Structure formats: structure tokens, C-alpha cells
Amino acid sequence: xxxxxxxxxxxxxxxxxxxxxxxxxxxxxxxxxxxxxxxxxxxxxxxxxxxxxxxxxxxxxxxxxxxxxxxxxxxxxxxxxxxxxxxxxx
Numbered sequence: 001x002x003x004x005x006x007x008x009x010x011x012x013x014x015x016x017x018x019x020x021x022x023x024x025x026x027x028x029x030x031x032x033x034x035x036x037x038x039x040x041x042x043x044x045x046x047x048x049x050x051x052x053x054x055x056x057x058x059x060x061x062x063x064x065x066x067x068x069x070x071x072x073x074x075x076x077x078x079x080x081x082x083x084x085x086x087x088x089x090x
Contacts, residue, residue: 004030004031004087004088005063005064005086005087005088006033006062006063006064006065007025007030007031007032007033007061007062007063007087008032008033008034008035008061008062009021009022009025009032009033009034009035009059009060009061009062010035010036010037010047010058010059010060010061011034011035011036011037011058011059012036012037012038012058013036013038015058015059017058017059017070017071017072018058018059018071020071020075021059021061021070021071021074021075022034022059024074024075024078028078028083028087030087037058044056044058047060050062050067051067051069052067052068052069055069055070057070058070059071059074061073061074063086063087064086068086
């Protein structure tokens with residue numbers, strides 16, 4: 001049985017793009033860790049250093065520690081079929 005890659009998603013509670021990205025993960029039945037950054041500016045600054053293009057926007061999604069971008073990037077991976085490849089190991 002394949003093991004799912006580790007997914008981390010950095011969010012804000014009232015962000016519609018965060019909800020949309022989370023919705024896709026839930027719809028696909030994927031397990032993920034959600035890190036809420038509401039009001040934590042130092043955490044956003046630290047996050048930017050780990051992302052593609054030093055992004056402070058949310059959501060930011062990481063698969064096995066690799067930044068894959070935000071909501072639109074996640075949906076583009078899904079549309080191209082690449083998301084399934086990234087999250088499935090073995």
C-alpha cells in the first residue's frame with residue numbers, strides 16, 4: 001500500500017483561497033497538517049524564506065518539505081495530474 005507524502009499547508013482562518021486549497025485536499029482524501037498563521041507576523045516572515053519566490057501570501061503548501069506554491073498552484077497540479085504523483089510514494 002502506498003504511503004502518502006507529508007503535506008503541510010500554512011493558512012489564515014478567513015482566507016477564501018486557504019479554504020479552497022483545503023477543500024481540494026479534503027475532497028481527495030489526503031491527510032495534511034494545517035499551520036494557522038493568523039496574526040503571527042514573525043511566522044509569516046519565516047515562512048517566506050522557505051517558499052518559492054519568498055512568498056508571504058497564504059496558503060502556502062509544502063509536499064515532503066518542498067514548496068509547491070499556493071492555491072492556484074495546487075489546483076494546477078491537480079488539473080495536470082501531477083498532484084497525485086507528488087503525494088503518492090511507493
